[in-house]
Amino acid sequence: MAAADYYQNADRLFARKRLFGFAVPAVILAYLVYVFFAFDILGLAERARMENARVLISDMYSHKVLVTRDNRNGEISYSVEGERKGDYPEGQRPTWVLGEETQTISVDLDGGLVAHFLPGNELRVDVPDFGPVEARMDGRAVVTNLDPNNLPEWVSLSWSRLDVTLPDGRVTFTRNKTEAFNYFIGWELFFFTLSSPYHGHGVFSILFGEQIDPTRSNIAGAWNDFWGNPMWRHSEVAWAIFETLLMAFLGTMGAAIIALPLAFLAAKNFTPLGPIRFAVRRVFDFIRGVDSLIFTIILSRAFGPGVLTGTLAILITDTGTFGKMFSESLENVDKKQIEGIESTGAKTIQRYRFGVIPQVTPIFLSQILFSLESSTRSATIIGATTGGGIGLLLTQAIYTQKDWEEVTYYIILVILLVMLMDQFSGWLRHKLIGKKD
Amino acid sequence: MTDMSTASIQSNYMEMVRRKRLYGGAALSLFALVMVSGFMLADSRNAGGFWQGIPNIFDFPRDVWKDTLPKLDQLPSHFATYFPSLIETINIAAVSTLLGSMLAILLSLFATRGLAKYPALIGPVRRIMDILRAFPEIVIALVLIFILGGGPVPAMIAIAFHTAGSLGKLFSEVNENADLKPIEGLSSVGATWTQRMWLGVIPQVAPNYFSYAILRFEINIRASAILGFVGAGGIGYELKNAMSWGQGKYDDAAAIFILLFATIVVFDQLSSYVRDRLISKGGH
Numbered sequence: 194m195a196a197a198d199y200y201q202n203a204d205r206l207f208a209r210k211r212l213f214g215f216a217v218p219a220v221i222l223a224y225l226v227y228v229f230f231a232f233d234i235l236g237l238a239e240r241a242r243m244e245n246a247r248v249l250i251s252d253m254y255s256h257k258v259l260v261t262r263d264n265r266n267g268e269i270s271y272s273v274e275g276e277r278k279g280d281y282p283e284g285q286r287p288t289w290v291l292g293e294e295t296q297t298i299s300v301d302l303d304g305g306l307v308a309h310f311l312p313g314n315e316l317r318v319d320v321p322d323f324g325p326v327e328a329r330m331d332g333r334a335v336v337t338n339l340d341p342n343n344l345p346e347w348v349s350l351s352w353s354r355l356d357v358t359l360p361d362g363r364v365t366f367t368r369n370k371t372e373a374f375n376y377f378i379g380w381e382l383f384f385f386t387l388s389s390p391y392h393g394h395g396v397f398s399i400l401f402g403e404q405i406d407p408t409r410s411n412i413a414g415a416w417n418d419f420w421g422n423p424m425w426r427h428s429e430v431a432w433a434i435f436e437t438l439l440m441a442f443l444g445t446m447g448a449a450i451i452a453l454p455l456a457f458l459a460a461k462n463f464t465p466l467g468p469i470r471f472a473v474r475r476v477f478d479f480i481r482g483v484d485s486l487i488f489t490i491i492l493s494r495a496f497g498p499g500v501l502t503g504t505l506a507i508l509i510t511d512t513g514t515f516g517k518m519f520s521e522s523l524e525n526v527d528k529k530q531i532e533g534i535e536s537t538g539a540k541t542i543q544r545y546r547f548g549v550i551p552q553v554t555p556i557f558l559s560q561i562l563f564s565l566e567s568s569t570r571s572a573t574i575i576g577a578t579t580g581g582g583i584g585l586l587l588t589q590a591i592y593t594q595k596d597w598e599e600v601t602y603y604i605i606l607v608i609l610l611v612m613l614m615d616q617f618s619g620w621l622r623h624k625l626i627g628k629k630d
Numbered sequence: 631m632t633d634m635s636t637a638s639i640q641s642n643y644m645e646m647v648r649r650k651r652l653y654g655g656a657a658l659s660l661f662a663l664v665m666v667s668g669f670m671l672a673d674s675r676n677a678g679g680f681w682q683g684i685p686n687i688f689d690f691p692r693d694v695w696k697d698t699l700p701k702l703d704q705l706p707s708h709f710a711t712y713f714p715s716l717i718e719t720i721n722i723a724a725v726s727t728l729l730g731s732m733l734a735i736l737l738s739l740f741a742t743r744g745l746a747k748y749p750a751l752i753g754p755v756r757r758i759m760d761i762l763r764a765f766p767e768i769v770i771a772l773v774l775i776f777i778l779g780g781g782p783v784p785a786m787i788a789i790a791f792h793t794a795g796s797l798g799k800l801f802s803e804v805n806e807n808a809d810l811k812p813i814e815g816l817s818s819v820g821a822t823w824t825q826r827m828w829l830g831v832i833p834q835v836a837p838n839y840f841s842y843a844i845l846r847f848e849i850n851i852r853a854s855a856i857l858g859f860v861g862a863g864g865i866g867y868e869l870k871n872a873m874s875w876g877q878g879k880y881d882d883a884a885a886i887f888i889l890l891f892a893t894i895v896v897f898d899q900l901s902s903y904v905r906d907r908l909i910s911k912g913g914h
Contacts, residue, residue: 221728228725231718232782240779249776436675443668446661482895486856486866487887490873494690497677504672573766578859581675584768588860591772604769611764 252597256381262371264314278423300373302362308373316366328355328366382424389418437582441568444507449561452512456519480513498580522556555626562618569614697880708885719864723850726786730793731843738801747823762795771857785862804838841905848901
């Protein structure tokens with residue numbers, strides 16, 4: 194009888210576990226299906242611009258050199274990334290451009306793809322395995338030798354614009370200008386722009402070679418041109434990283450200083466007075482409830498955008514977190530040590546100083562250092578919304594939607610920064626407290 | 631004789647105390663100096679100064695208050711208007727926590743000594759988790775917005791990646807404490823790696839996983855609100871719009887503030903309640 198009961202019990206338990214085992218994945222799956230429709234994933238496939246993705250990825254590791262003819266005055270210019278800062282100096286041009294500028298120039302875009310800028314604002318592009326694509330302006334309209342009803346997939350043609358996009362390069366033709374884009378691997382102007390005499394020289398020839406610029410010593414001149422590189426703005430980037438670190442450091446440390454005394458007020462064993470404890474705890478809850486986003490908005494109204502605003506936003510947010518964590522650790526302190534100090538006739542302050550602080554210092558330090566790393570990441574994010582630090586540079590570069598190589602560079606810097614902070618705080622914790630984690 | 635040694639011990643001790651105090655004092659004053667000069671530097675790099683700004687700190691809350699007070703009766707309808715976007719924000723957080731923890735479980739199993747299927751991959755997998763953790767969500771979200779357009783999906787992917795990295799680390803710490811005996815038992819009867827993990831490890835660590843995932847969910851709600859502010863949908867996006875309508879129309883913003891605040895407080899309390907229950911049930 195008893196055995197049968199046990200069997201029945203066991204069977205029921207098994208049935209319940211089996212049901213549970215199927216129910217949990219089923220609920221998760223049902224939820225994912227709901228989200229699939231709620232987020233309109235199917236519509237996303239249509240909205241997604243894979244063209245953008247291609248531009249982004251190719252920009253990340255390569256750069257383009259533009260040959261532009263202004264069709265109104267026939268002037269031809271050469272520049273890296275099509276930016277003024279990347280212009281070739283007067284009288285210089287890439288070696289893959291041939292011909293007289295007043296007559297015809299031929300731009301060799303590799304792989305047999307050659308764009309000929311002909312007189313009279315005409316254009317001929319020799320496409321391998323296809324033949325020539327010819328274009329000219331007739332009034333305001335583009336006239337080509339292509340059959341508009343049977344265009345190759347690499348051509349986009351409209352009334353006012355011809356666009357030939359191939360893996361080796363790209364040619365566009367409008368009434369105002371003719372442009373040829375040639376793509377190369379690498380970040381060409383990372384160290385020096387074309388206006389610097391040190392462009393194209395290796396480290397060795399700068400350090401040990403002949404003097405390149407007669408007015409400056411090699412090392413000083415090269416450093417000066419590198420640091421002031423107008424395209425990559427290394428000095429500004431370094432300063433931005435410093436600002437981000439400053440926000441994280443000041444915010445975290447300031448929060449710890451403010452949270453420490455408040456935590457005593459919120460701990461049960463140090464503040465027997467219920468109402469005070471309740472009030473302080475609700476303050477902490479409130480601060481953690483009002484998101485850092487909202488603090489950022491309020492603070493930037495008062496102080497304007499900048500580093501201080503970011504610092505204060507981190508400070509306030511972290512105060513709520515630290516207050517909660519500190520008061521929890523304070524509630525777990527060992528009473529005996531305090532009683533021992535008290536038995537020697539110590540006053541309240543002395544009891545805290547010698548009975549409590551030594552016990553909680555390692556815990557607090559480890560919590561502070563631990564959040565230093567996450568504050569670095571928050572500083573990037575807050576910097577992006579209030580302005581300041583590497584976060585601002587990053588979002589600006591993303592919003593311009595063309596300098597993806599700079600975006601890549603900043604992302605790498607941010608990741609290195611956060612990882613370094615992680616390592617550093619772990620190391621410091623190890624040094625100060627003598628154990629890992 | 632005894633007197634002498636006591637005196638020398640005392641003087642030695644006092645010497646040590648003095649030196650310690652000196653070092654402590656020096657470190658403390660250095661710290662104070664760094665803090666003060668840091669704040670002064672931050673102040674000088676800001677658009678508005680600290681002392682000019684401090685009287686204005688409640689300007690914005692006051693504006694919001696003034697706009698909201700006469701339209702108090704409209705608040706419930708505002709709540710109804712913005713409730714769907716709040717749900718979207720919570721959905722973003724929930725899905726990214728779910729997907730992120732699934733990825734984290736996989737990564738953590740590959741990154742734990744004694745459990746990893748390919749021990750040679752432990753180092754690389756850990757580095758991958760470090761990188762995932764270091765990526766600020768906002769970066770991934772903004773880049774994905776460029777490709778996928780605005781909406782919840784970029785935020786979801788961005789938060790899921792970060793979640794995978796940070797939970798992966800915590801999970802692999804949990805895995806390290808898992809009892810290896812059930813795994814040995816399973817492998818002695820010829821279980822495959824997947825079976826060993828699914829039947830031997832996961833049941834042991836599931837409560838801890840769940841506790842960390844709940845904590846992460848709470849963090850992710852905040853993150854998804856922030857990402858909305860840069861264009862990734864949800865309540866953050868509505869907040870940005872409401873803010874841009876300017877003075878006199880802040881009642882919408884006030885409604886969103888209240889919704890956001892209530893949500894965060896509710897989930898904060900909920901997560902600590904659930905975690906307390908898990909821990910007191912003997913999860914660890």
